[in-house]
Amino acid sequence: MTTITYATRDSVTMLRRNLKHLVRYPSLTLTIIGMPVVFLLLFVYVFGGTMGAGLPGGTGSAEGDVSRADYLHYVTPAILVMTVASVANSTAIVVAKDATEGIIDRFRTMPIARSAPVTGHVLAAMAQTVLAVVVVLALALALGYRAGASVAGWAGAAGVIVLTGWAVTWLSVALGLASGSVEAASNAPLPLILLPFLSSGFVPTGSMPTALAWVAEHQPFTPVIETLRACLEGRDPGSDVWWAIGWCILTAVTCCWWAGRLFGRVRAV
Amino acid sequence: MTYRDTAIEVAGLTTSYGDHAVLRGIDLTVPTGTVYALLGPNGAGKTTMVRILSTLVAADEGRARIAGFDVRTQPDRVRRCIGVTGQFSAIDELLTGRENLRLMADLAHLDAREAGARVADLLVRFGLADAAGRRAATYSGGMRRRLDLAMTLVSRPRVIFLDEPTSGLDPRSRRDLWQVVRELLAGGVTIFLTTQYLEEADQLADTVGLLDGGRLVATGTPAELKLRAGGETLDDVFLALTGHAVATPADQDERQAAR
Ligand SMILES: Nc1ncnc2c1ncn2[C@@H]1O[C@H](COP(=O)(O)OP(=O)(O)OP(=O)(O)O)[C@@H](O)[C@H]1O
Ligand SMILES: [Mg+2]
Numbered sequence: 001m002t003t004i005t006y007a008t009r010d011s012v013t014m015l016r017r018n019l020k021h022l023v024r025y026p027s028l029t030l031t032i033i034g035m036p037v038v039f040l041l042l043f044v045y046v047f048g049g050t051m052g053a054g055l056p057g058g059t060g061s062a063e064g065d066v067s068r069a070d071y072l073h074y075v076t077p078a079i080l081v082m083t084v085a086s087v088a089n090s091t092a093i094v095v096a097k098d099a100t101e102g103i104i105d106r107f108r109t110m111p112i113a114r115s116a117p118v119t120g121h122v123l124a125a126m127a128q129t130v131l132a133v134v135v136v137l138a139l140a141l142a143l144g145y146r147a148g149a150s151v152a153g154w155a156g157a158a159g160v161i162v163l164t165g166w167a168v169t170w171l172s173v174a175l176g177l178a179s180g181s182v183e184a185a186s187n188a189p190l191p192l193i194l195l196p197f198l199s200s201g202f203v204p205t206g207s208m209p210t211a212l213a214w215v216a217e218h219q220p221f222t223p224v225i226e227t228l229r230a231c232l233e234g235r236d237p238g239s240d241v242w243w244a245i246g247w248c249i250l251t252a253v254t255c256c257w258w259a260g261r262l263f264g265r266v267r268a269v
Numbered sequence: 270m271t272y273r274d275t276a277i278e279v280a281g282l283t284t285s286y287g288d289h290a291v292l293r294g295i296d297l298t299v300p301t302g303t304v305y306a307l308l309g310p311n312g313a314g315k316t317t318m319v320r321i322l323s324t325l326v327a328a329d330e331g332r333a334r335i336a337g338f339d340v341r342t343q344p345d346r347v348r349r350c351i352g353v354t355g356q357f358s359a360i361d362e363l364l365t366g367r368e369n370l371r372l373m374a375d376l377a378h379l380d381a382r383e384a385g386a387r388v389a390d391l392l393v394r395f396g397l398a399d400a401a402g403r404r405a406a407t408y409s410g411g412m413r414r415r416l417d418l419a420m421t422l423v424s425r426p427r428v429i430f431l432d433e434p435t436s437g438l439d440p441r442s443r444r445d446l447w448q449v450v451r452e453l454l455a456g457g458v459t460i461f462l463t464t465q466y467l468e469e470a471d472q473l474a475d476t477v478g479l480l481d482g483g484r485l486v487a488t489g490t491p492a493e494l495k496l497r498a499g500g501e502t503l504d505d506v507f508l509a510l511t512g513h514a515v516a517t518p519a520d521q522d523e524r525q526a527a528r
Contacts, residue, residue: 006378013375017361024363024404102359106420109323111348112376 007113014120015127021094022124032090033132035193036083037139043079043202044072044143051075056204069144076140077229078201081221083136084129084165085192088172091125095176096185118177118263122169129165147232156231160244164224167248168192170255177262201225220247275337276301276428276459277322282331284317291317292328293483299459299476304450306470307463308507309480315463316356318480319432322461323353335428352426356433356463358413359420362406366397366416369405373423391419395449411442418449429453431462435469447472467507481511 022029043051045068052067055074098104098121107117149157172189179185196202198212199221205213216222223243230237237244277299284292291314299305309315320326322333324344332339338346361369370391374384392398395415400408405416414437421429431450435443450460450473464470470477471491479487479494487494487510498509 009378010376013372016375017364017372020368021363101361102355102357103361105325105355106353106359107376108325109348109351109353110373110376110424111345 003113007115007119010113010116011119011123014116015123018094018120018124019127022128028090028094029128029132032086032128033083033135035086036079036132036136039082040075040079040136040139040143043075044068048072048075051203054203054207056206072140072143072145075202076137076145077225077232078196078199079140080133080136080161081164081201081225081228082193082196083132084161085168085189085196087125087129087132087165088168088192089186089189090128091121091169092172092176092179092185092189093182094125095121095173096179097182099177099180100182114263115260118173118259121173121176122166125169125172126162126165129161129169133161133165148234149232150234153231153234156237157228160224160228160231163245163248167251167255170252170259174255174259174262177259195219196221196225199225220244220251223247274301275299276303276335277305277461278332278334279322280332282318282321282328282333284321284326284328284330290483292321295331295480295485297478297485297488299461301459302454302457303475304454304460304462304473306474306477307461307480308465308467308470308477309463310465313480314483315480316432319353319355319430319461319463323351323430324348350427351430352421352424352428353430354418354421354432354434356436358417360405360413360416363404365402365404366408366412367392367401369416369420370423373420377424379423387423391422395419396445410437411439414438414442414446418446422453426458428459428461431460433463433465435464435466443469479507479510486510 048068048071050067052069052071052074055067055070098117104117113119147153147157171192175188176185179188198216199205199219200216201221205216205222208216220243223240224247226240227237227244230240275298277297279295279297282292282295283290295318297305307315307318317326321328322335322340324340324347327341332341334340335347336350338350340347361372364372367388370388371384374387379387389398392401395418397412397416397419400412405413408416414434418431418434434450435446438446447469450462453460460473462469462473474491476488477491477494478485487497487506489497494506494510498506
């Protein structure tokens with residue numbers, strides 16, 4: 001076998017190990033899915049009536065299920081992206097925990113592909129992302145969310161989720177390796193959770209103060225959420241899609257390189 | 270000498286953490302098929318030595334070859350020859366004993382049938398067959414140690430490093446482990462072990478190196494060292510050659526308990 005097939009095989013072995021961990025430690029996955037679920041319910045049932053009425057083209061009155069349904073429609077793409085970020089939060093913790101385990105030193109004395117442990121984490125986190133997004137989307141549909149997307153639109157939406165998941169996963173793997181302890185790792189990705197709020201995901205940027213609106217319009221989550229929204233509504237996302245792809249690739253490549261360097265020096269003393 | 274007869278070759282190995290010199294010029298040679306015991310008190314640098322020889326950390330100076338391969342420039346070749354059981358447990362607690370061994374077999378690229386047979390064999394040999402389906406987190410200290418060692422052996426390494434393999438084991442488990450070491454030797458492997466137990470070195474080692482203050486203060490067969498120091502036990506030897514005693518098992522058990 002060639003080096004590439006060995007590297008693939010080792011990565012799949014590591015993926016299997018990480019998936020077993022996820023199954024044996026289900027509370028982490030439940031937390032991951034729990035957070036966006038709570039936010040979805042909160043935003044639709046608590047804030048939804050008022051927020052929906054305030055949307056451009058809204059009824060203007062803070063009453064009725066109409067505004068609530070409008071807001072569900074508006075906020076679902078943001079909640080889906082937040083789900084992706086929520087997985088990243090746990091990935092950083094899992095990676096930091098694993099890096100402190102004795103078995104990592106054992107791996108490092110074995111003739112396995114250097115990248116395999118990290119790749120295994122990335123693949124497991126991607127699987128978790130897909131699972132979590134499907135669950136949250138199913139809940140949104142159950143609450144009455146209706147996407148107007150064609151098959152192409154759904155494919156585009158899936159693409160946005162996977163690409164975003166890939167980028168934030170690499171970011172959280174690097175953060176997990178860099179933090180050096182589980183405690184530090186649990187705080188490191190906090191900006192990832194907060195950043196979606198400062199985007200066009202929950203309210204249109206036009207309703208924000210000028211400075212904040214500028215930040216919201218230029219931060220990576222806005223084009224990602226807008227592209228997802230457009231795909232789900234069956235519209236053409238325009239230039240947002242290129243910004244989204246650019247941000248994701250930039251993040252993933254930078255963090256992949258960073259994680260590689262960090263993994264080289266991880267020492268379990 | 271060629272790699273055929275020399276499994277481990279170390280010359281001028283020097284390393285420090287900050288301005289704390291841990292190893293100050295270690296030279297040693299371990300012939301293939303023999304046991305070398307590195308004996309030293311807490312903090313002597315035994316683990317550091319094992320970590321350098323097993324490609325985990327680089328020494329500041331000096332050279333080390335395993336089976337003819339340089340640990341610094343050919344780490345992958347070295348890793349293909351070695352198996353390492355570190356001082357602290359290196360098992361996956363969320364996996365079962367069987368899954369831990371299977372993980373090693375998969376990473377050693379054994380095919381499925383071979384892997385299954387190897388895992389089953391090791392489970393029996395290390396008395397873990399009954400507990401094979403339980404998570405390693407539920408294992409006792411002795412079982413963990415055995416699983417740890419079994420994991421090291423999955424890939425059939427030619428050179429095996431054991432860092433304090435019997436610390437925390439009761440006398441019976443200790444003797445069982447010695448028996449395993451003897452069986453491995455019969456299979457032609459080379460073993461580099463560290464220990465604070467004088468009896469252990471006496472029982473197992475062809476060559477003993479006394480590590481103190483970052484230097485090998487004496488090297489020889491257990492019998493030679495006893496002769497040199499004019500003492501009966503390695504305890505006398507250590508006292509005669511270093512001016513202080515080695516830690517006793519009681520000290521060590523205290524240390525384990527403190528963890
Ligand atoms: N990562 C590190 N950073 C700083 N100092 C270290 C590090 N690792 C080891 N040391 C120091 O190097 C010295 C040797 O440590 P080492 O672990 O090799 O000793 P040892 O002989 O294995 O001891 P023990 O019997 O307690 O396991 C000690 O003084 C230790 O404090
Ligand atoms: Mg040690």
